[in-house]
Amino acid sequence: MQEDExxxxxxxxxxxxxxxxxxxxxxxxPFVLYPVFLMKVYCFIIFACAYNLLLGYxxxxxxxxxxxxxxGAYLCGYTAARLGLPFEISVLAGTxxxxxxxxxxxxxxxxxxxxxxxxxxxxxxQMTYFIALQVPFTGGExxxxxxxxxxxxxxxxxxxDTTIYWVMAVILLGVLVFHNRIVHSPFGQVLRATRKNxxxxxxxxxxxxxxxLMSFVLSAALAGFAASLKTIIFGLATLTDIxxxxxxxxxxxxxxxxxxTIFGPVVGSFVILSLEYYLxxxxxxxxxxxxxVFTLFVLLFRQGIVGKLQEKLRTLL
Amino acid sequence: MQGTIISVRRMTKSFGAFVAVxxxxxxxxEGEIHAMIGPNGxxxxxxxxxxxxxxxxxxxxxxxxxxVISGLTMDEIARRGLVRSYQxxxxxxxxxxxxxVRFALxxxxxxxxDFWRSELSxxxxxxxxxxxxxxxxxxxxxxxxxxDLPYGHKRALEIATTLALDPQVLLLDEPTSGMGREDIGxxxxxIRKVATGRTVLMVEHNLPVxxxxxxxxTVLARGQVIASGTYDEVSKNQKVIEAYLxxxxx
Numbered sequence: 001m002q003e004d005e006x007x008x009x010x011x012x013x014x015x016x017x018x019x020x021x022x023x024x025x026x027x028x029x030p031f032v033l034y035p036v037f038l039m040k041v042y043c044f045i046i047f048a049c050a051y052n053l054l055l056g057y058x059x060x061x062x063x064x065x066x067x068x069x070x071x072g073a074y075l076c077g078y079t080a081a082r083l084g085l086p087f088e089i090s091v092l093a094g095t096x097x098x099x100x101x102x103x104x105x106x107x108x109x110x111x112x113x114x115x116x117x118x119x120x121x122x123x124x125x126q127m128t129y130f131i132a133l134q135v136p137f138t139g140g141e142x143x144x145x146x147x148x149x150x151x152x153x154x155x156x157x158x159x160x161d162t163t164i165y166w167v168m169a170v171i172l173l174g175v176l177v178f179h180n181r182i183v184h185s186p187f188g189q190v191l192r193a194t195r196k197n198x199x200x201x202x203x204x205x206x207x208x209x210x211x212x213l214m215s216f217v218l219s220a221a222l223a224g225f226a227a228s229l230k231t232i233i234f235g236l237a238t239l240t241d242i243x244x245x246x247x248x249x250x251x252x253x254x255x256x257x258x259x260x261t262i263f264g265p266v267v268g269s270f271v272i273l274s275l276e277y278y279l280x281x282x283x284x285x286x287x288x289x290x291x292x293v294f295t296l297f298v299l300l301f302r303q304g305i306v307g308k309l310q311e312k313l314r315t316l317l
Numbered sequence: 318m319q320g321t322i323i324s325v326r327r328m329t330k331s332f333g334a335f336v337a338v339x340x341x342x343x344x345x346x347e348g349e350i351h352a353m354i355g356p357n358g359x360x361x362x363x364x365x366x367x368x369x370x371x372x373x374x375x376x377x378x379x380x381x382x383x384x385v386i387s388g389l390t391m392d393e394i395a396r397r398g399l400v401r402s403y404q405x406x407x408x409x410x411x412x413x414x415x416x417x418v419r420f421a422l423x424x425x426x427x428x429x430x431d432f433w434r435s436e437l438s439x440x441x442x443x444x445x446x447x448x449x450x451x452x453x454x455x456x457x458x459x460x461x462x463x464x465d466l467p468y469g470h471k472r473a474l475e476i477a478t479t480l481a482l483d484p485q486v487l488l489l490d491e492p493t494s495g496m497g498r499e500d501i502g503x504x505x506x507x508i509r510k511v512a513t514g515r516t517v518l519m520v521e522h523n524l525p526v527x528x529x530x531x532x533x534x535t536v537l538a539r540g541q542v543i544a545s546g547t548y549d550e551v552s553k554n555q556k557v558i559e560a561y562l563x564x565x566x567x
Contacts, residue, residue: 010435186423186439187432193409193420200407203369205395205424205482214430 009177010184011262014313018263019176026169035165036233041273042172043230048253048265049179050222055251056260057183058215059195061118064105064125065223065250070132070242072098072224077144077237078137087150087158091228098224099217101128106216110209125247132242143238147231164233171229175222180262182218191215256297258304267305319347322486322516323368323399328377328387330363330540337363339540340377345486350508350517352527355537356560361520362404364537365490368518369401370394381485396424398485402475404494404520410464414455414474417463418446421481446481453477453507469500473507480511487511489519493526505530528552536560 008016029038047069054060076094079085085093109120132138139145149158158164182188194201194208202208231237240246249272257268275293279286301308325343329336338360345351353361366372368379370391379387386394395401409417422442423429431438450456453473458466463474472492479487492508493501505526508517512530521527527534528548536544536551538560544551551557 181435182432184436185432185434186426186429186436189420189423189436189439190429193412196409196411197407199371200403200409202391203371203395203401203403203407204421204478205392205400206429207390207392211429214432218432 010181011177015180015262019173022176022263022266023173026172030162030165035161037273037277039161039165039168039233040230041269042168043226043233044249044253044269044273045172045266046175046226046229047223047250048257048269049175050219050226051250052254052259052261052265053179053182053222054215054219055254056264057188057191057195058212058219060110060113060212060216061251062109062121062216062219063118063244063247063251064121064123064128065219066242066244066246067105067121067125067128068098068102068220068223069227069246069250070128070237070239071101072227073231073237073241074132074138074144075224076228077147077231080150080232081144081147082137086154087152087232090147090150091225091232094228094231095221095225098227099221102217102220102223103213105220106213110212110216122244122247125242125244129239129242129244132239138237138239141239143236144231145236147235147237149232149235158232168229168233175225176262176266179222183262187211187214252294254304256294256304258306258308258310261304261306261310264304264306271305321345322347322382323518324380325368326378326380328364328367328379329375330360330367330372331375337540338367341537341540341542343535343542343545345516345518346533347516348514349532350512350519350530352531352534353518353520353537354522354524354527354534355543358539359537359560360540361537362490363540365401365488365520369399369488371401395482398482399488400479400482400484400486401488402472402479402490402492404490408463408466408471408474408478410462412463413459414450414461414463414466415443415446415459417474418449418477418481419443421478422446424482449477449481452480452511454503469496469503472496472500472504476504476507476511484515486516486518489517489521491520491522493521493523501526 011019051065054062072094075097076090079093080090105121105124109117112120133140149164151157152167156163158167190206190211194206194211198208227241253268253272254265256271257266258264275290279289303311321344323345325341328338328341330338341364353364355361367374370389374387378385381397381399386397409420412420419439419442422445423439447459450459453476455470455473455477458470466474493504496504508530531548534548534551535542536557543556543560544554
């Protein structure tokens with residue numbers, strides 16, 4: 001980003017326009033689309049932003065992000081449903097538990113890079129899935145159900161879909177600003193440099209592994225935050241949250257939207273979840289159609305939709 | 318003459334049965350330009366990698382003044398003031414020239430984990446970055462994407478980022494490799510300029526550059542030091558002549 005272009009909330013002018021368009025969409029869409037579906041997408045956008053921080057800006061490909069999403073979902077669900085603690089504490093519990101798990105996973109995995117890093121994260125996530133299936137507090141195959149939505153700061157009752165939609169809308173916009181800030185902070189500057197040339201960053205005195213670990217923990221925490229919100233909105237945490245499918249979906253949403261772009265996770269999440277939602281009536285054919293769509297995307301838009309758009313804009317301007 | 322800033326004793330590096338560096342002793346005097354030369358495969362770059370922590374030593378000891386630095390990681394050694402450049406120029410191609418230097422300056426901040434702060438806070442480093450670019454005649458290129466720079470300028474930029482850390486010892490790995498005559502002259506002049514008041518250790522193949530620039534020369538062959546002294550001394554050394562030309566020509 002050219003700093004001289006900074007215009008609004010840390011966004012460059014074109015991104016500020018994209019942000020404004022998204023905000024307008026968020027305001028209008030619940031009158032046209034099903035708000036619960038939209039909230040599912042918004043949660044997934046936050047999850048995809050978390051993943052983008054790691055893959056897009058740190059250059060680490062994790063196949064185990066479902067572990068953080070699942071941990072966040074279960075811990076938030078347990079805190080709200082079993083311990084009866086309020087919304088804020090439950091979301092905080094989900095976020096912190098994912099961050100802690102991220103610290104452990106990251107500490108182990110960053111010792112390797114590339115495919116080995118990805119395989120370690122996959123193995124650790126599979127172990128986490130097994131643990132989630134075995135320990136009693138997760139509810140096994142049933143998961144944790146009937147998680148209450150509670151209220152925001154004890155003042156705003158969140159039981160209505162409309163109310164929680166607007167809360168979720170504000171949170172999503174806040175997360176997008178935060179995500180952009182991380183990427184365009186002094187810390188983000190180091191991440192972007194180490195992704196391109198880690199050897200040179202080391203030779204300039206940067207402890208690259210510590211920056212990678214910090215990025216991993218931030219990414220895990222944000223994934224846990226997304227999962228906590230999803231658990232509160234839908235009232236349940238299940239094995240799907242912690243399964244391999246969730247890890248794959250977040251990779252795909254980044255690939256389709258555009259890895260290493262601020263709005264790639266937004267577009268990618270919309271595409272992935274819309275395919276699932278609108279193709280649901282076709283049953284098992286969904287997988288075939290999804291497969292074709294992904295193959296086409298990878299062949300035609302290697303930089304993803306937003307990446308391609310950015311390229312076009314640069315050519316035009 | 319000032320004291321020794323780097324002293325290396327019995328430095329050895331093995332890769333399985335192959336001994337790339339074998340019991341090297343080396344003393345670098347503070348404020349001097351010291352060259353490490355030798356035929357291909359002599360172990361010069363491996364020595365560089367060992368000195369900067371890019372590779373761990375198999376045995377032996379490296380000291381920076383009184384501190385043992387062998388065993389430290391690359392970033393720890395860099396923070397202690399031993400900063401290197403690379404044989405193939407190593408820059409951040411997507412950053413502008415100014416941002417490359419600023420990124421090096423950024424390392425000296427108390428923390429770089431402040432993810433909540435805007436990168437605009439780094440603008441306070443721009444004046445110093447610009448001054449370094451001016452020093453290396455790169456001022457007019459400051460807004461250029463580093464990947465688009467001509468080759469000779471990339472080497473100059475790499476030296477600028479290295480200088481940004483205000484190193485105690487500057488290690489330059491073949492700074493003129495792959496350059497045309499004009500660029501060689503430019504970079505040689507830059508090295509002479511930046512070496513004022515600094516200690517420089519360089520690996521270099523170009524002997525006229527070494528002759529014109531360096532106070533002291535160490536010659537390596539097959540992983541061992543075969544001669545050390547001024548350029549005139551080592552160039553008359555029989556072992557050096559044999560190593561470069563082969564015994565039959567000596």
